[in-house]
Amino acid sequence: MAFRGKNAVVTGGAGGIGLQVSRQLLAAGASKLAIIDLQDNLEEFVKLRAAHPTQSVMTVKMDVANKKGIEATYEEIIRTFGSIDIVVNIAGIFNDKEVQRTLLVNLGGIINSSLSALQCMSKENGGNGGIVVNMSSVVGLDPMFIIPVYGATKAGIINFTRCLGNDSFYKRSGIRFVTVCPGATMTDMFTNFTEKIIFPETSDETYKILDRLNKQSAADVSRCILNVLEKEKNGAVYVIEGKRVFPIEMKTYWTGKEQA
Ligand code: NAD
Ligand code: MG
Numbered sequence: 001m002a003f004r005g006k007n008a009v010v011t012g013g014a015g016g017i018g019l020q021v022s023r024q025l026l027a028a029g030a031s032k033l034a035i036i037d038l039q040d041n042l043e044e045f046v047k048l049r050a051a052h053p054t055q056s057v058m059t060v061k062m063d064v065a066n067k068k069g070i071e072a073t074y075e076e077i078i079r080t081f082g083s084i085d086i087v088v089n090i091a092g093i094f095n096d097k098e099v100q101r102t103l104l105v106n107l108g109g110i111i112n113s114s115l116s117a118l119q120c121m122s123k124e125n126g127g128n129g130g131i132v133v134n135m136s137s138v139v140g141l142d143p144m145f146i147i148p149v150y151g152a153t154k155a156g157i158i159n160f161t162r163c164l165g166n167d168s169f170y171k172r173s174g175i176r177f178v179t180v181c182p183g184a185t186m187t188d189m190f191t192n193f194t195e196k197i198i199f200p201e202t203s204d205e206t207y208k209i210l211d212r213l214n215k216q217s218a219a220d221v222s223r224c225i226l227n228v229l230e231k232e233k234n235g236a237v238y239v240i241e242g243k244r245v246f247p248i249e250m251k252t253y254w255t256g257k258e259q260a
Pocket of ligand 1: 011013016017018036037039063065090092135136181182184187188189190
């Protein structure tokens, strides 16, 4: 996929990995970009627009957990842009003490935005098709015992996205669905980390584990995400670690064959 002339949506694009993806999509020539985020980052939004005066940058302050709000946001984007080709769902939080909120934002947010994207981009509804990349994590693949609530949402994202990444959906909609699972990345997500875990008795151990982890930059992760967008492989799941991106094989344990 070439990015030139394409219209993109990034959730969580006001900070961290999402801001880097927004920057890099514009630098790669995306024509119109919509950033959906709960927060304003006016300083960065001004910079984005100044760096790309001939491209459109639309920013919408919206909570991805708000299903109706996200539907309305997509309708607004379609009214403004005409069409959407790329969606990168990045918005997410870490706070295992806030179980409901974590489920609604991380898993609910990905579901809300993916379903709205499907509605707007599907060839069945007059859209062009395209690609949706959903943000999971390596801890959605390999359990990390200190963060079970966050990990559960990230595991759920992989399953949800693999379902929508089935080729029978693709044949109808023309939309590919892909999951990315980055390892530890230096962003605000690690701020006051040990205050946001549910088992305080693991906080010393958590501290040690975090300290030892190999950490990559948000810009490196973002470059890998653009790489994944270019690969356009429906249903694929990628690990992003140390500037590298590689697909992983998801094993099948259950075939569900009918009885003879
Ligand atoms: P970050 O906190 O820097 O950025 C998250 C962005 O999402 C922020 O701009 C925030 O305002 C926005 N956001 C949060 N809740 C929202 C909501 N309800 N609605 C709309 N926007 C919302 O964190 P980050 O590290 O850049 O994380 C981005 C994504 O990457 C998250 O989904 C995270 O789980 C995932 N991830 C992060 C790491 C890591 O180590 N940092 C590793 C793997 C995956
Ligand atoms: Mg981010």
